[in-house]
Amino acid sequence: MxxxxxxxxxxxxxxxxxxxxxxxxxxxxxxxxxxxxxxxxxxxxxxxxxxxxxxxxxxxxxxxxxxxxxxxxxxxxxxGLPRVLFVCSHNAGRSQMAAALLAHRAAGQVAVSSAGTHPAAEVEPVVTQVLTEAGVDLTDAFPKPLTDEVVRAADIVITMGCGDSCPIVPGRRYLDWPVADPDGASIEVVRQIRDDINTRITDLLASLPST
Structure with missing residues (x-):
């Protein structure tokens, strides 16, 4: 053959x-x-x-x-680290902020990913700016398409405004964070969105098993 x-x-x-x-x-x-x-x-x-x-x-x-x-x-x-996946529509704003903040605060104790159902061409510059202000580096981040492997590997999937196009895989813990969309917002509003996400991450970290 x-x-x-x-x-x-x-x-x-x-x-x-x-x-x-x-x-x-x-x-x-x-x-x-x-x-x-x-x-x-x-x-x-x-x-x-x-x-x-x-x-x-x-x-x-x-x-x-x-x-x-x-x-x-x-x-x-x-x-064996807990694996958290953030999903939004474009992976250019909310999910990027959430993933970067969680990775920064978890300090290697959580495997973090983010993706978009309809990814954009680049991360929104204002998102990079407000994270830099908070001491979080987003230099190497880029919008990624949602793939089957990353969804199936996640222990927790956190959706952020992607609606019915967000994936549903049996056996995963799902959370939906109704966070405002930073697209087109002023930097003051994007700072508020960052702080909202950071507060939610505090609660998420408290709910994760210690490693």
């Missing part, structure tokens, strides 16, 4: 990232699985998130997050 030819890379620069991930996940995932996820991540970012700059680098980052989630689903050793 003749083997199927390997898939054609949409950008030859993806090969370097695939090679790095093959080393990182050696013995865990087959090279074909890694290549498939990298290509799929690239295509999702190009089509759904409309990302145009640093697309190759961001595809590797997204594929890494998806592979880590897949490893958690399959029971990788050392993957």
């Amino acid at each position: 003749t083997a199927s030819p390997p898939p054609v890379l949409p950008d030859e620069r993806l090969a370097s990232g695939i090679a790095r991930l093959a080393v990182r996940y050696r013995g865990r995932f087959a090279a074909e699985t890694i290549q498939r996820l990298v290509i799929d991540s690239y295509e999702r970012l190009a089509e759904h998130a409309r990302v145009r700059t640093h697309l190759v680098v961001l595809a590797e980052h997204l594929a890494t997050e998806r592979l880590d989630a897949l490893a958690h689903i399959e029971g990788a050793p050392g993957s």
Whole structure:
């Protein structure tokens, strides 16, 4: 039986990232699985998130997050941290703020992800600004499409204004945070949204099991 030819890379620069991930996940995932996820991540970012700059680098980052989630689903050793996923429509405002604030405050004791059902091209600059004021770095953040692996790996899914398009997976703890949308809001209002989210995170952290 003749083997199927390997898939054609949409950008030859993806090969370097695939090679790095093959080393990182050696013995865990087959090279074909890694290549498939990298290509799929690239295509999702190009089509759904409309990302145009640093697309190759961001595809590797997204594929890494998806592979880590897949490893958690399959029971990788050392993957026992509580996993929280924030979901909003565009992953450019509320969910980015919530994920960054939780990651900052949890100090490595929680695995945090965020995604959008219809991701934007970039994080809203005012969101980055108000987080910087609070001592939280959002430099490397980018809007990500919602993927099956990340949803299934989450222990808690927190929705923030994505309506009926938010995922429902049996066995997960779901919370809905009715937080105002920062899109088009003044910086004073976005600061209030940040503080609202931060208060909710205080309650969330208190509800999580200690690790």
